[in-house]
Amino acid sequence: MDDTARRSETSTQAAVQVQDVSMVFDGTPAVDAASFDLAHGRFLTILGPSGSGKTTLLRMIAGFQTPTAGEIFIKGTPVSTTPPHKRSIGMVFQKLALFPHMTAAENVAYPLKMRRFAPADIPGRVKRYLELVQLGPYADRRIHQLSGGQQQRVAIARALVFEPDLLLLDEPLAALDRKLREEMQLEFRRIQQELGVTTINVTHDQREALVVSDEVIVMDDGRIQQMASPTTTYGEPANRFVANFIGVTNFLPGEVIGAESGRARVRVAGHELEGRVAEPLAAGTQVDCALRAEHARILGEAEAVSFSADAVITESIFEGDRTVYSVVAQALGGAQIRVFDTLHAGAGNKGIGDAVRIGWDSRHLMVFPR
Amino acid sequence: MQGSNAGRADASPLTRARWRLTDAADTMLSALFPGRARRLTPYIFLIPAFLIVGVIVAGLFYIGDSSLRVLDRSTFLQSEDYSLENYVNIYERAGYRSVLFRTFSGTAIVTITVLLLSFPYAYLMVRTQSSFLRKFLLFNLFLPFFLGQVVRAYGWLIILGQEGLVNGILGQLGLANISVLYTNTAVLIGLIQYMLPFGVLMLAPALTAIDSDIEAASEGLGAKWYQTLWHVVLPLAKPGFVAATVVVFTITLTEFAIPAILGGGTNDYVANAIYDAFFRVSDMGAGSALGVVLIVIGTTLVSVLFALMGTGTVGFLKEDK
Ligand SMILES: Nc1ncnc2c1ncn2[C@@H]1O[C@H](COP(=O)(O)OP(=O)(O)OP(=O)(O)O)[C@@H](O)[C@H]1O
Ligand SMILES: [Mg+2]
Numbered sequence: 001m002d003d004t005a006r007r008s009e010t011s012t013q014a015a016v017q018v019q020d021v022s023m024v025f026d027g028t029p030a031v032d033a034a035s036f037d038l039a040h041g042r043f044l045t046i047l048g049p050s051g052s053g054k055t056t057l058l059r060m061i062a063g064f065q066t067p068t069a070g071e072i073f074i075k076g077t078p079v080s081t082t083p084p085h086k087r088s089i090g091m092v093f094q095k096l097a098l099f100p101h102m103t104a105a106e107n108v109a110y111p112l113k114m115r116r117f118a119p120a121d122i123p124g125r126v127k128r129y130l131e132l133v134q135l136g137p138y139a140d141r142r143i144h145q146l147s148g149g150q151q152q153r154v155a156i157a158r159a160l161v162f163e164p165d166l167l168l169l170d171e172p173l174a175a176l177d178r179k180l181r182e183e184m185q186l187e188f189r190r191i192q193q194e195l196g197v198t199t200i201n202v203t204h205d206q207r208e209a210l211v212v213s214d215e216v217i218v219m220d221d222g223r224i225q226q227m228a229s230p231t232t233t234y235g236e237p238a239n240r241f242v243a244n245f246i247g248v249t250n251f252l253p254g255e256v257i258g259a260e261s262g263r264a265r266v267r268v269a270g271h272e273l274e275g276r277v278a279e280p281l282a283a284g285t286q287v288d289c290a291l292r293a294e295h296a297r298i299l300g301e302a303e304a305v306s307f308s309a310d311a312v313i314t315e316s317i318f319e320g321d322r323t324v325y326s327v328v329a330q331a332l333g334g335a336q337i338r339v340f341d342t343l344h345a346g347a348g349n350k351g352i353g354d355a356v357r358i359g360w361d362s363r364h365l366m367v368f369p370r
Numbered sequence: 371m372q373g374s375n376a377g378r379a380d381a382s383p384l385t386r387a388r389w390r391l392t393d394a395a396d397t398m399l400s401a402l403f404p405g406r407a408r409r410l411t412p413y414i415f416l417i418p419a420f421l422i423v424g425v426i427v428a429g430l431f432y433i434g435d436s437s438l439r440v441l442d443r444s445t446f447l448q449s450e451d452y453s454l455e456n457y458v459n460i461y462e463r464a465g466y467r468s469v470l471f472r473t474f475s476g477t478a479i480v481t482i483t484v485l486l487l488s489f490p491y492a493y494l495m496v497r498t499q500s501s502f503l504r505k506f507l508l509f510n511l512f513l514p515f516f517l518g519q520v521v522r523a524y525g526w527l528i529i530l531g532q533e534g535l536v537n538g539i540l541g542q543l544g545l546a547n548i549s550v551l552y553t554n555t556a557v558l559i560g561l562i563q564y565m566l567p568f569g570v571l572m573l574a575p576a577l578t579a580i581d582s583d584i585e586a587a588s589e590g591l592g593a594k595w596y597q598t599l600w601h602v603v604l605p606l607a608k609p610g611f612v613a614a615t616v617v618v619f620t621i622t623l624t625e626f627a628i629p630a631i632l633g634g635g636t637n638d639y640v641a642n643a644i645y646d647a648f649f650r651v652s653d654m655g656a657g658s659a660l661g662v663v664l665i666v667i668g669t670t671l672v673s674v675l676f677a678l679m680g681t682g683t684v685g686f687l688k689e690d691k
Contacts, residue, residue, distance in 0.1 A: 064586050084589045097587035101605045110601070114592035158591065 014076070015040040015198035016061065016166060021070030023056050023222075030056040032222035033070070038200065038215070043192050045201045047209040048219035049245070054202040055094070057219070058170050061200065062091050075165060085114070090159030090197075091168040095175075096151055098143045104154045105130065105139040111162040129157040132191060149180050156188070160195065167192070169201040173208070181205070185212050206246045210234060218242045238278060240288055240368040248293040248324075250337045253370070256285040264367045269333030273307060275365030286370045295364035296339040298325065298350070299357045308359030311337070313352050327358055430665070437658035448655060456659035466643065470663070472554060473639040477622045480561045484618050485611065487562070488569030492610075493603075495570070496577040511567045519564065523631035526560050527551065530632075552634030560628040568621065569614045576610025577603075612679045616672055623668050640664050 016038040023031040031053040038044050046054050059065045061072055063084035071078050079087060090111075099107050108126045117125070130136050133153035143151060152172055159167055169188070173181045189212045192199050203209055209216045210230040218225045218233065218241070226238035237243035244251070254268035264277045266289055275289050299308060314336070315326035325339045339358060350356055381389075399411065439448035440455045460466045495507040514522060529535045530551045537547045550556045580603060588598040604611075626641040633639075638646075640660055647657030 062590055085592050085594055091590050093583045097583040111591035
């Protein structure tokens with residue numbers, strides 16, 4: 001396939017293309033040269049800490065803010081000069097932004113009236129979408145007469161009822177309690193799959209990102225750190241930031257002493273450890289070895305793994321389905337390591353102050369330049 | 371995070387002094403009003419307001435009383451017995467009728483104009499991204515308050531007079547002079563300028579209360595700016611409009627200085643007529659009757675407005691059906 005053919009194919013497939021988009025506020029970039037393509041019908045979650053530029057990126061896609069550089073394409077058409085009311089985008093805001101002076105049904109009917117749908121079709125369509133979000137009986141309630149979760153669903157119905165090309169969700173679940181939030185996450189996913197609408201969701205809840213998405217973008221400081229599937233994002237983080245932001249990760253500082261295809265040998269406090277690398281690293285590079293807490297283990301009597309060291313338990317937190325230990329390994333330069341113990345295998349009934357042996361399989365160790 | 375915890379543990383001496391004061395006040399209150407009586411506390415704070423309102427009500431009673439007594443022109447004393455003559459007089463005398471008509475029609479014009487002018491001002495002031503522009507607009511709003519009414523009215527004399535600024539400019543342009551001074555138009559211009567800040571100040575909080583994301587949402591759902599204005603902003607700003615209407619209407623209705631100065635004595639409003647009755651011809655009965663008419667019509671109009679629009683944030687929230 002030649003180059004032009006490939007380009008035209010991607011542009012017909014991509015529902016959204018973001019090309020080198022930047023947003024600078026008073027000299028500080030809130031979004032810094034962000035680029036990604038999102039294929040039709042996919043569910044993308046943008047994950048990042050507070051202030052990383054997630055909302056800004058979303059508002060530029062919706063058209064509420066104009067990028068200071070770069071271009072956004074929706075269905076292959078550049079939209080930088082298209083005002084929001086002429087884009088076909090449904091957005092659910094962080095604070096929902098429902099119209100408090102209207103009923104649930106009036107809220108849902110609003111985009112249909114503004115977009116000049118045939119008046120005869122409007123009531124039926126409103127009813128259908130209220131039923132889609134299971135709010136049929138609540139159509140005539142005012143917004144303040146609905147619970148938080150119900151308001152959430154009105155906002156979704158309102159954003160979807162005019163069948164937009166794209167659905168944008170700006171942390172609409174952040175204010176809900178955990179149980180309701182988890183219910184709503186699955187509800188989002190169900191509706192998205194039922195309608196097949198391309199969706200971009202913003203959150204700083206890593207669990208939500210992994211559970212609901214086809215693809216995850218991790219952002220920090222205005223820059224996209226990684227875009228990948230949830231399993232790749234978790235299993236093969238692109239850099240130290242992603243490894244640290246998602247999951248509970250231990251870092252052991254060291255120096256590269258040698259490398260071969262995809263692996264590196266690293267000296268950490270006099271020990272030689274081996275781990276995976278994403279990019280080749282020259283000897284002498286200062287690195288952090290990353291180890292997920294669930295990959296660190298408290299070893300039983302006769303267990304053998306590729307690396308083990310003596311340590312002392314300094315903290316033990318029982319969380320029901322697992323116990324989280326903090327141990328200090330003098331052999332690793334006094335590094336503090338968190339260990340998830342789900343089976344209570346090695347630890348048995350060990351407690352704070354007890355000596356244990358910890359270890360891991362070296363295929364779980366990841367090496368990132370510092 | 372630990373820093374802020376530590377900061378809370380050893381609060382500044384000032385903060386601790388404040389805590390001790392509130393603790394002391396608390397102990398005192400619970401000693402004074404033990405148990406259930408404490409529920410009365412909010413009502414106790416209402417007493418001063420009730421006293422003031424009580425004085426006003428008592429005053430109204432006296433005004434009502436004297437409006438029913440006729441002046442004896444030989445003794446300049448009020449009659450012993452009651453009659454409706456003062457009210458009949460207001461109804462029958464063309465002078466009073468035209469003063470009442472001028473006052474109410476002028477007030478209506480001023481109220482509507484002020485609402486129209488203050489909405490864009492308040493909207494810009496609330497929504498602008500530029501903090502400089504916001505401060506500038508706010509400053510301009512308060513500037514006239516420091517001048518006082520009389521100085522401002524004289525400012526208009528300078529601008530609108532025969533040899534004033536407006537005619538100067540018209541002359542330069544080779545246009546005919548206008549003479550608005552000492553007409554009802556001059557009074558209206560002065561009143562509108564005087565009331566504009568009140569309108570803006572009443573509207574601004576209602577507009578601030580509308581989350582700008584609600585407007586963004588409307589736009590994203592397909593509304594053009596004027597549709598957003600009509601379907602979302604104006605309905606949500608209703609409490610502000612009701613408040614602005616009441617304040618501008620009632621203050622304008624009883625306005626004295628501006629009609630006196632800019633109207634030149636020939637464009638009196640009710641307040642000027644009341645002043646004349648009391649202090650020029652010493653006819654307390656006529657003045658009081660005018661006052662009662664003003665209060666009754668004004669209160670009725672405001673009540674009708676509340677009944678139609680609901681009181682919103684200036685009163686109790688309307689019950690939902
Ligand atoms: N209108 C604005 N003017 C100036 N700076 C802004 C503006 N909007 C956002 N910023 C800045 O841009 C950066 C990114 O903000 P943004 O709201 O996109 O973050 P976010 O990732 O959505 O954060 P959160 O998770 O807290 O919602 C922040 O540093 C913020 O202060
Ligand atoms: Mg945000």
